[in-house]
Structures are given as C-alpha cells and as structure tokens.
Amino acid sequence: MISCFYSRRVQCFLLIHTIYRRNVVVNLCSRLTVIIRVFHCWFSQEMLSLSEITSLLSLCGGQFSSQQEVCVNSPFWILNIPSEEMARGLMRRTVCAKSIFELWGHGRSAGELYASLKNYPTDKMLPYLQPDSTYKIHIHTFNKTLTQAQKIKKIDALEFLPFSGKVNLKNPEHIFWILEDYGMDPNNVPEEPFDLYFGRWIADGQRELIESYSIKKRHFIGNTSMDACLSFVMANHGRVKPNDIVYDPFVGTGGLLISSAHFGAYVCGTDIDYNTIHGLGKASRKNQKWRGPDENIRANLRQYGLEKYYLDALVSDSSRPIWRKGTLFDAIITDPPYGIREATRRTGSQKESVKSSERSTENHIIISSSYHLSDIFFDLLKFAAEYLVMGGRLVYWLPIYRPEYTEEIVPRHPCLKLISNCEQMLSSHTSRRLITMEKVKEFKDQDQNSYLSDGQYMPYKGHNSFREKYFSGVTKRIAKEEKDNQK
Ligand SMILES: C[S@@+](CC[C@H](N)C(=O)[O-])C[C@H]1O[C@@H](n2cnc3c(N)ncnc32)[C@H](O)[C@@H]1O
Numbered sequence: 001m002i003s004c005f006y007s008r009r010v011q012c013f014l015l016i017h018t019i020y021r022r023n024v025v026v027n028l029c030s031r032l033t034v035i036i037r038v039f040h041c042w043f044s045q046e047m048l049s050l051s052e053i054t055s056l057l058s059l060c061g062g063q064f065s066s067q068q069e070v071c072v073n074s075p076f077w078i079l080n081i082p083s084e085e086m087a088r089g090l091m092r093r094t095v096c097a098k099s100i101f102e103l104w105g106h107g108r109s110a111g112e113l114y115a116s117l118k119n120y121p122t123d124k125m126l127p128y129l130q131p132d133s134t135y136k137i138h139i140h141t142f143n144k145t146l147t148q149a150q151k152i153k154k155i156d157a158l159e160f161l162p163f164s165g166k167v168n169l170k171n172p173e174h175i176f177w178i179l180e181d182y183g184m185d186p187n188n189v190p191e192e193p194f195d196l197y198f199g200r201w202i203a204d205g206q207r208e209l210i211e212s213y214s215i216k217k218r219h220f221i222g223n224t225s226m227d228a229c230l231s232f233v234m235a236n237h238g239r240v241k242p243n244d245i246v247y248d249p250f251v252g253t254g255g256l257l258i259s260s261a262h263f264g265a266y267v268c269g270t271d272i273d274y275n276t277i278h279g280l281g282k283a284s285r286k287n288q289k290w291r292g293p294d295e296n297i298r299a300n301l302r303q304y305g306l307e308k309y310y311l312d313a314l315v316s317d318s319s320r321p322i323w324r325k326g327t328l329f330d331a332i333i334t335d336p337p338y339g340i341r342e343a344t345r346r347t348g349s350q351k352e353s354v355k356s357s358e359r360s361t362e363n364h365i366i367i368s369s370s371y372h373l374s375d376i377f378f379d380l381l382k383f384a385a386e387y388l389v390m391g392g393r394l395v396y397w398l399p400i401y402r403p404e405y406t407e408e409i410v411p412r413h414p415c416l417k418l419i420s421n422c423e424q425m426l427s428s429h430t431s432r433r434l435i436t437m438e439k440v441k442e443f444k445d446q447d448q449n450s451y452l453s454d455g456q457y458m459p460y461k462g463h464n465s466f467r468e469k470y471f472s473g474v475t476k477r478i479a480k481e482e483k484d485n486q487k
Contacts (some may be wrong), residue, residue, distance in 0.1 A: 034087050035106075035199050036077045037098040037140070037179065048434060049096035051420035052236045055436070057081070059239045060089040075142045076181055076197060078103060084202060091203035093263070095232040098207060101177055101199030110157065113196040117161065125162065128200055134168035136175055138201075143182040144189050154178055158198070175201040206232070213258060219303045220295040222276060222284050226255035226335055230424075230434075234333050235259040237420065237436045238395045244330035245311070249318040249383065252276055254297035256333045261301055261309035265330070268311035269297070270318060272345060277315045319346040319371055319379050325445075327389045336376050338399040338432075339467040346371040373399070373463035377411040381437070382448070385415035388439040393419070397432045401462075401469040405431075409460040414451045415441040430470050 038049050057063055062081055081087060087100045104125065105117035128135070137158065139151045146154075155178065165174075177200075180193035213228035215221050226234075234256060240246055242264030248256045251269025253276065261267050275281035279296030283289060301310045316322050337344045348369045377398065384394035394416060400409075400423070410421060416437040425431045451457045 032082065032084055032087065033078065033080050033103045034202065035101045035103045035179065035197050036079060037101075038075055038077055038096060047420070047422040048233055048424070051422055051434075051436065052094060052096045052233050053077075053079075053090065054420070055237050055239050056090050056093050057086075059093070059236075059241065060086045062086055073184055074181060074195075075184075076179055076195065078106075088203045091205050093236055094205040095207055095209055095229055095236070097205040099177075099204045100202045101179075101197075102202055103197060103199045104176075105199075106195065106197040108195055109192065110154075110196060113198060114157075114160070117158075117198055122162065128174045129161070129163050129165060131164045133165035133174060134172045135163065135165050136167060136169050136172040137178065138175065139178040139180070141180045141182060141193070143184065143186060144180070144193070177201055209262070213262070213304065215255065218253075218300060220253050220279060220291070220297065220300045222253040224335070224337075225253045225284075228255075228259070231255050231259035232262075234395045234434065235263055235265075235331075237434065238331035238333045238393045240265045240331050240333070245328065246331045246333055247329045247387075248334045249332065249380065250334050250336045251297065251313050252335070254300055254313065256335065257297065257310070257313075258300060258304060258306065260331070260333060261306040262304065264309070266309050266311050267301075269313045270316035270322070271313065272315065272317045272347065274315050277313050317347040318383070319375065321383055321387075323387060326387075327392075328387050329392060330389055331393050331395065332380075332384050332388060333393075333395045334380070335397050336373075336380060337371075338397075338470075339373065340399075340470055344371045344373060344376060345369070372461075373466055374459040374461050377463065378459040381411050381413040381416060384437065385413045385439065386443045386448075390439055390442070392439050394435075394437045394439075396435055398435050399426075399463070399466045399470075400431045400433055401466055402429050402431055404462055404469075408456070409462060410435060411459065412457050413437075414454075414457065415439055415443050427470075430466075 036053070038053075054063075081090075084102070087102075091097065091100050104120045105113055107113035107116050137155045139146070139154055158178070176198065179197040179199070181195040181197075182189050182193050209232055210229045213231070215225050215228060218225070235246075238246070238260070240260045240263045244260070244265040246257070246260040246265045246267050248254070248267075248269035251257065251271045252273075254267075254269060257267035257269055271277050275291075277297075279291050279294070279299075281291060283291045283295070297313045298307060298310055301307045314322070346369055377396075380396060381394070384392075388394065398410065407421070410418065410433070412418070417440045419436040419438050420434070421436075422434045423431050424434065
C-alpha cells in the first residue's frame with residue numbers, strides 16, 4: 001500500500017483493499033468514479049505508472065492530493081475524477097494504463113459485486129441501457145484463465161441489470177466489462193478472485209504506440225536508443241503538450257525527441273558525438289557495418305510523419321552550454337551517459353588535448369577529459385534551473401548502485417522541486433531512477449553557486465564510481481550467490 005490522494009477538485013481512488021471504503025466511493029461520490037486497468041509488465045514499475053497518471057491528471061486539469069491510500073501493485077486502480085472528458089484526455093496520453101471504465105460496482109465476492117451493482121443509481125445506468133441501443137459484455141480475469149463456459153456463466157449472472165437494448169458482438173454502442181483480480185502471484189492463484197468489478201468502458205490508453213514506435217523498426221538507432229515505451233512515459237512525466245519546446249542535451253539518436261514530437265512539441269537536442277549527430281560512423285545494427293545515407297535524427301522524425309516538429313540537433317558538450325541566456329525550454333527530457341555503454345566525456349582545452357586527447361579523425365571534436373557523473377547531474381540541474389520556463393519539467397535517468405541508495409543522493413537544486421522518483425531495475429544491485437523535477441523558483445544569475453553552502457545541494461561524489469560498481473567483482477559475486485540460492 002502506498003499513499004492515496006484526495007483533493008477538493010478531484011477525488012482520486014486507486015484501488016484500496018477495504019471493500020467498505022470502496023463502497024463509500026461508489027455510493028456517496030457524485031463525480032465520475034472510474035476504474036483504470038494498469039499495465040504492470042516490469043518488476044517495480046508500478047510507481048512509474050502512478051507518476052505517469054499523476055502527471056497526466058495535472059496536465060488535464062485534475063490532480064492527486066496526498067492523503068489517500070493506494071495499492072499500486074494491483075492491476076486495477078479506482079480513481080474519482082471530475083468528468084468523462086478528463087478520463088478520455090488521460091487515456092489519449094497514457095502508455096501505462098490499458099483502459100478506463102466508469103465503475104458501476106465492485107466487491108470482494110460475486111455477492112458483494114451484485115449488491116454494489118444493485119446500489120448503483122439507475123438514472124446513471126439508463127442512458128446506456130436504452131431499448132434502441134446495442135451492447136456487449138466482456139470479461140477479463142487477471143492472473144487466471146477461465147473456460148468459455150465459466151465466462152458465459154459469469155456474464156449470465158448479471159441478467160438482473162436492466163439491459164433492454166440488443167446484444168451486438170461486432171459493433172456495439174456500449175461495452176461493459178467484468179474485471180476480476182486473482183492477485184499478482186502466478187504460483188498461487190486463488191479459486192475465487194480477490195476483487196471483482198463491473199463497469200462501462202470509456203477509452204483505451206495508447207499502448208499501441210509501443211509497437212508502432214518500436215526501435216526494432218526504427219530507421220536510425222544506436223547502442224543506447226531509448227525504448228519506445230519509456231520514451232512516452234518520460235514525455236508524459238514531462239507533461240509535454242502541443243507547441244512546447246523540448247530539449248535533450250544528450251540527444252544520441254533522438255529517441256526522446258520522437259515521443260515529445262508525437263505529442264505536438266517542437267524538439268531539439270545536442271550531443272558531443274559528431275558521428276551520432278551527423279549519422280556517420282559504425283552502425284549499431286547487426287549485419288550492417290556503417291550507417292547508411294540518411295540515417296539521422298531528422299529521418300527518424302520523418303519516418304513517423306513528425307519532421308515538422310524537428311528544430312535541429314547540434315554537436316555540443318553539455319558541460320559548456322551554447323544557449324543564449326533566458327528561459328527557452330518547456331521541458332528537458334534526457335538520458336545522460338552512465339559510462340556503461342558509452343563514455344562520459346567532455347571537451348578539453350587545446351592544451352589538455354596535446355597531453356591526453358582522444359582526438360580522432362572521425363570525431364572532429366577534441367574530447368579529452370572524463371566527465372564525472374556527479375558533474376553531469378550537477379550541470380544538468382543547473383542548466384534546467386536556468387533554462388526551463390517556470391513550471392517546466394526536467395525528466396532524466398539517474399543510475400544507482402542499490403546497496404548505497406538513499407534519497408539524499410538524488411541531486412537537488414533550490415529552483416527545482418522533486419516531483420517523482422521511480423526505480424527501474426538493471427541488475428540485482430544496480431538500477432536507474434526516473435527523476436522528474438519541476439522549476440518552482442526563478443534562477444538568479446548572481447547567486448547561481450551560493451546555494452552550494454547548503455550541504456543538501458552538494459554533488460554526491462559516489463555517483464562517479466557507478467561504472468566500477470556496475471562491473472565490480474562484488475556485484476558479480478553477489479549476483480552469482482543470489483542465483484545459486486535460487487536453485
Ligand atoms: C544514453 S545516450 C542517449 C541516448 C538517446 N536517448 C537515444 O535515444 O539515442 C547518452 C548520450 O550522451 C552523449 N554524451 C556523452 N557525453 C556528453 C557531453 N559531455 N555532452 C553532450 N552529450 C554527451 C553520448 O554521445 C550519448 O549519445
């Protein structure tokens with residue numbers, strides 16, 4: 001269980017395990033009570049879904065507040081939101097939620113569900129049960145497969161509902177769903193569901209984007225191209241909207257620009273790697289040695305019909321920003337290098353280059369000194385504080401060595417408020433955290449470093465050894481021990 005949220009404007013209910021509390025929602029609440037079917041495909045990504053929904057609700061004019069209790073690892077969440085229009089707005093953006101339904105009843109047994117349905121106000125049902133209407137009823141059972149006969153029996157048991165329209169399985173006007181939750185443990189599936197719901201389908205989420213934007217079919221990719229689903233989640237955390245300007249300072253192949261452009265934002269980026277920006281050099285695809293003509297970020301956007309949203313991508317070192325002063329960006333959405341699959345480097349001076357540069361004929365840029373992770377995050381936050389519009393968001397991944405993790409090591413800046421911090425596992429001892437921050441205070445040029453006297457803003461140097469820890473014998477040994485223990 002984690003916190004649930006109430007507010008005066010919006011009452012949001014994510015599924016709570018106390019049936020009585022849920023009945024209170026259904027019976028007493030005059031707003032639209034909906035149930036969201038959430039997609040949990042990755043271990044420990046429930047928080048990602050919760051923060052996505054929270055960000056999108058605030059984008060649609062709703063909001064969560066901080067007093068409710070939510071069971072995030074359930075596949076069904078109950079929300080209480082002001083309107084069906086807002087529910088549709090949410091689903092036009094989310095990639096974490098599959099569908100949203102107007103909740104008509106729920107219970108912890110079939111009897112409780114039927115009692116709850118009998119209590120649902122008839123005047124709310126009737127518009128969807130008219131004699132001249134058509135409908136169908138579906139059933140979805142989470143973590144259990146039912147036979148067709150079992151499904152039909154459950155649907156037939158609802159004949160007490162005042163349906164007077166005609167059943168139409170192909171093209172019905174109204175679709176209703178029975179949803180049953182048999183828990184999350186595939187090795188321990190109960191005979192009867194823990195929770196049952198019945199609702200009217202309102203809309204589906206955008207999960208098909210994951211397939212249509214899959215990097216498997218993308219024109220230009222690199223070793224670290226961002227997965228399509230996470231790119232959309234990041235754009236949603238960044239509350240990207242039409243006509244925004246979104247910037248990625250570690251743009252690579254532009255994976256994060258694509259999702260923002262899909263939502264109607266104008267996009268640009270910079271990267272230190274000349275070859276990546278110019279679509280030159282070695283290809284990342286198997287069976288292909290060199291990048292072909294037109295393998296570049298612009299062509300990627302063109303592939304999806306989004307070229308009109310492409311501003312540009314430039315070769316530039318993010319430790320030395322090239323931008324004129326001023327608030328330029330509505331969102332900064334990025335995946336900085338962790339030093340695992342790509343080096344963390346910055347440009348060096350001509351003098352340094354004589355000693356230690358890795359100048360290569362392909363790179364066209366002197367890349368000499370290593371760019372420590374603590375400096376990367378420090379610079380990124382400072383840049384965001386300066387260049388984001390007020391209320392604009394910074395969304396980025398922070399690599400973590402889990403045994404050392406505490407919230408204190410998440411970089412801070414006095415102009416940026418931490419909105420969410422969601423973990424995605426990489427290995428048993430490493431993970432990355434999707435950090436979302438919002439600009440809440442004007443950046444003052446004269447005191448840009450004075451905040452460092454406050455210890456909480458000092459860069460955490462432990463980030464610098466992430467690469468060593470990632471590859472360390474200790475990590476491998478622990479992983480092996482864990483594997484042996486599981487045998
Ligand atoms: C994790 S990758 C980003 C991948 C990108 N999201 C994509 O979808 O392709 C990090 C990128 O940061 C770039 N980089 C490393 N150091 C940099 C620096 N000092 N300034 C700008 N870019 C840098 C690398 O060249 C790499 O392309």
